Amino acid sequence: MDVTESLFRALTLLGLGMTFVFLFLGLLMIAVNLMAKYIPADEPAVKRSVVPRKQPSTVSSESEINPKLIAAISSAVQQYRKTEAA
């Protein structure tokens, strides 16, 4: 396969590839818009999705602290507060 032919195939790939990528992500956009339209928002009581969750990352999650840990600590501190108050 000589360079010209290769370049032609690359051109095809470029055209098909970008079309496909845009088509795919465009359809996904439509799907997300449909979801937004038809799926009701969470009850405000839950509030889970509003709370800023940790940022997605393949690298930086070292510093995350277990939420169970935090729950445990706050309950421990609260319990202590009770004993203190009593």
Add this chain to the structure above:
Amino acid sequence: MDVTESLFRALTLLGLGMTFVFLFLGLLMIAVNLMAKYIPADEPAVKRSVVPRKQPSTVSSESEINPKLIAAISSAVQQYRKTEAA
């Protein structure tokens, strides 16, 4: 192998299987009873086996909190209590 023959084999399996299961677990019962008779109870000071341990579960152990964690917290709180008292 026709159905009658299969059924006969199933009957054998039923008989042997249930006998075996009862025999096996029955012997285990005897073994446990012997243990109860000959193994002395833990010192009351240890108290480990009295404390309600977490229930065995293949699924629900998500909510378990590390005992080391609890120990750490209580020691932290106790230490804090000391500094508070001082």
Add this chain to the structure above:
Amino acid sequence: MDVTESLFRALTLLGLGMTFVFLFLGLLMIAVNLMAKYIPADEPAVKRSVVPRKQPSTVSSESEINPKLIAAISSAVQQYRKTEAA
């Protein structure tokens, strides 16, 4: 291979082996001494290497408590102290 020949080979191994081990670790000693000479000490502010780190062990690290845990607890207790003070 008869025993005498084997013993002779063992003698060779002993000689070569101990020489090699001493040579290797001796060169390593020289390397470490060179490091000590040419690598500046850590800033005192960092203090990381002075703090007694947990002892190296393949077995005893069961009892180690996560430093993040401790950090979390102390921050929780500090925060509590603040609320208490307020």
Add this chain to the structure above:
Amino acid sequence: MDGLTKLWMDTGIANFGLPDLVMIAVGCLLLYLAIARKFEPLLLLPIGFGAILANIPNAGFNDEGGMLYYVYHVGIETGVFPLIIFMGVGALTDFGALIANPKVLFLGAAAQFGIFATLFGAILLNLIPGFEFSLQDASAIAIIGGADGPTAIFLASKLAPDLLGAIAVAAYSYMALVPIIQPPIMRALTTQEEREIKMEQLRPVSKKEKIIFPLAVLLLTILFLPAATPLVGMFCLGNLMRESGVVERLSSTAQNELINIVTIFLGLGVGSKLSADKFLNIETLGILALGAIAFSIGTASGVIMAKIMGRFSKSPINPLIGAAGVSAVPMAARVANKVGLEANPHNFLLMHAMGPNVAGVLGSAVAAGVLLALVG
């Protein structure tokens, strides 16, 4: 526009057959049950996802070199994944309630009647055209009545790999349905007075007893049923790691990271067996029906055994705890507790039901060993 044609020829749209679509729908149903209905999500979510992936035309997940191909052949065909899971389950299991009241072992034994009785059902189904269950197939199906996932997957991978997908799905689905399947049977077989029976408090169990227990179980298995040693052995290893108190590191890893990692891949591997040609046939319906029968018979046998034992026992026995003998740990024990509380709001049966519950795990491992030895 050669490339466009090729891309188009590769698309799912151009290649989907109806069977693939149905199987993907089955996968989605499993995801729905796992996520929305919380049906044993730890297994059914990866199984459902695996089922979807395995049925995508041209994706090649199940072909040599595909992800699920490796997962299945390395982990499930060898039996290694269910055994590792079983080790983790052993490390998660506390036999205290059983050791304190060892009579309940008979409840765990009686509930295995569901397994062996189902053999007849599977064989009789062969009278209907379309069903062709060998004795191996029948045994692998019957083990659904053991209400124990790893045991069912292990036995099915040895005796009837083609049915593995359907059997695993049935086993986990019915385990999730225990709160629906069991109560009517329990109520039908017991009177209000029986359900109100209060049981004596359990004695404390010493650390030594708990350490020796898994070794005693292993010893009995070695002596009487070597065919069950892979399952029972790994289970006892897990339990010994837990109770010995000297290898906390290993026990904790077996209960958490290791079981989690293997669960993800076990689920995917099981899901990979949910392919159209193996799942979309009348036999699957038969397996689902037989599984329900097995669960029901097991529940009934447990309750009846508890009633019989109650007659002869000095200490009172609430027959509801017999239903926990099918295992489905800890769901069945919770169901016994709940039905008991309906009868008497002050009667907590949970700890009493844990005994037969964990006895049922051993019982079905023994039953699996018998089937492996005689049918495998």
Add this chain to the structure above:
Amino acid sequence: MDGLTKLWMDTGIANFGLPDLVMIAVGCLLLYLAIARKFEPLLLLPIGFGAILANIPNAGFNDEGGMLYYVYHVGIETGVFPLIIFMGVGALTDFGALIANPKVLFLGAAAQFGIFATLFGAILLNLIPGFEFSLQDASAIAIIGGADGPTAIFLASKLAPDLLGAIAVAAYSYMALVPIIQPPIMRALTTQEEREIKMEQLRPVSKKEKIIFPLAVLLLTILFLPAATPLVGMFCLGNLMRESGVVERLSSTAQNELINIVTIFLGLGVGSKLSADKFLNIETLGILALGAIAFSIGTASGVIMAKIMGRFSKSPINPLIGAAGVSAVPMAARVANKVGLEANPHNFLLMHAMGPNVAGVLGSAVAAGVLLALVG
């Protein structure tokens, strides 16, 4: 003194060729970049170490029976390691920002132009003597522009295993260099006013939307691009485990222990491909050059697309977030935020840039699927 001769003949000193030494220096350079410069240390540290080990004469790490031999053939040649990593990345990814503002998917699409444009570069390099890139090679090199490690490794292991080492090193190095490569391009293509544009606050996204999102992505992939399902499927499985909320155990393991274990061995395995005969040639220089071009073109396309969309959009769009479309999660989003803050110290773009950032991950997985389908 036969033994002494043998020991001496075995030593590195007696056997080193210049190429081995250079490759070990390359490994040390990677370690330096990882440790002192914090260039993607999670990957570059094990890659660098693997490169050193692989090039020790007589150590046999890459020979049959050697540690790295097993790691490479079991984990990378099969594609299993990058897929497990991608599952973990899925479990670490929050699509909230993308779901709240789905238009940004076009930014993630536009940035893939860097990939396809680089194909030409790779082919044109063949005009220079010494370069002989096949179309497979060109595709594997071009995917560096996707700025996504597991995708690049997966594609390279399928299309051009001999170039895998150089491609992975280029991909991770340029991801680490994103804060240096991108800002000049971003500034050159935007005016001060454009960089100051404030964007509207994102709406809250419901739990259900987040659960359905990975399933929708999977569905589209199944329908239109089965070749991308290994990558996209495992990614969506991870994300579904995260968002479903019913398998926290599995999600947490996928995000932590499992991804960590696999990362160590993936790095070592990639490093094992950095052997002198495959790395020390002019093609590696070409790959490095092409990678930089791919990143730059991708960045530029993202920014330009954002400018175009800004013209037609009702809500304002800061063109800087287009640069995040190359992925390199989360570095590129942080860079967009930083450059935005330089223009207007009160303008926080981070959350807005996360949308195109994660869209870029999907975009490059789709691009990889197209390349696999048409070139593989």
Add this chain to the structure above:
Amino acid sequence: MDGLTKLWMDTGIANFGLPDLVMIAVGCLLLYLAIARKFEPLLLLPIGFGAILANIPNAGFNDEGGMLYYVYHVGIETGVFPLIIFMGVGALTDFGALIANPKVLFLGAAAQFGIFATLFGAILLNLIPGFEFSLQDASAIAIIGGADGPTAIFLASKLAPDLLGAIAVAAYSYMALVPIIQPPIMRALTTQEEREIKMEQLRPVSKKEKIIFPLAVLLLTILFLPAATPLVGMFCLGNLMRESGVVERLSSTAQNELINIVTIFLGLGVGSKLSADKFLNIETLGILALGAIAFSIGTASGVIMAKIMGRFSKSPINPLIGAAGVSAVPMAARVANKVGLEANPHNFLLMHAMGPNVAGVLGSAVAAGVLLALVG
């Protein structure tokens, strides 16, 4: 009653030979030592359990398709498991005390005399009928004197796989017995005054030194002893992950989950080699005797070297810390500390003994490399 016969014919009772029973008793003894006596329980518990499983008649754990068969061939025959453990040990090791006082490297070197001296013992045993140790066997046995489990298992798996079980059991047992074996030797070779010697406080060590140290070790191994690079390389990788500070995630996983998972299976795999035909012979007794000799000679050489060095050193050296040169980390260092405290209750030698202790790990890895190069 065909089935009954079959079941009976399968039972352990009907099939046990005396050798199986003895080996199961050996497994139980190992469990007892691990649980009741806390002898290196992390390894001896799974080894003991594996020994029991491997010797059950008709259970087939060691046959092709059995659990232990896979564990052994995948993890131990390939050398992968001990190398991963060694990486974890590297990540758990702090070389601070060694870097602060590098002279102690000679103590770690001297203690390896135990290894090489034991070679003679193993060869001389061949004069007794029943013993037939090849030079490979002798080398694998001698490495017990290195007091380092992964190194012993790695070398034995390469040089004398048939002796692997006995060698590993001896190595871990004697490591557990260090507090019993070493003190008499240490007391016999030192005077009260020598044991009272106080050593100077160690200087603080910088972060950079700790990072460069593993790389320096690796470099020397590459230059002089490529045969040792598998062991030393993985060890240094673990240590570099620990000290570099940029890959905490990976370092923590290597120190915890990964090492735990591999330890379970390494133990089971080693236990699987404790089969009657390979263990129940006079050679095993020889191995146990030689192991004790190796430990004792190693301890003595370390102490004597420390006495010699004390003569010529400016700063005082307590000869007790020489005994820690055999490694057995951290037990031997603790023993040195304890014996020192007996002589002078205010003299804490622990940190000083950690230096030779970790030097011994390197020393025995180098010795293993020499044996691999010359005998393998």
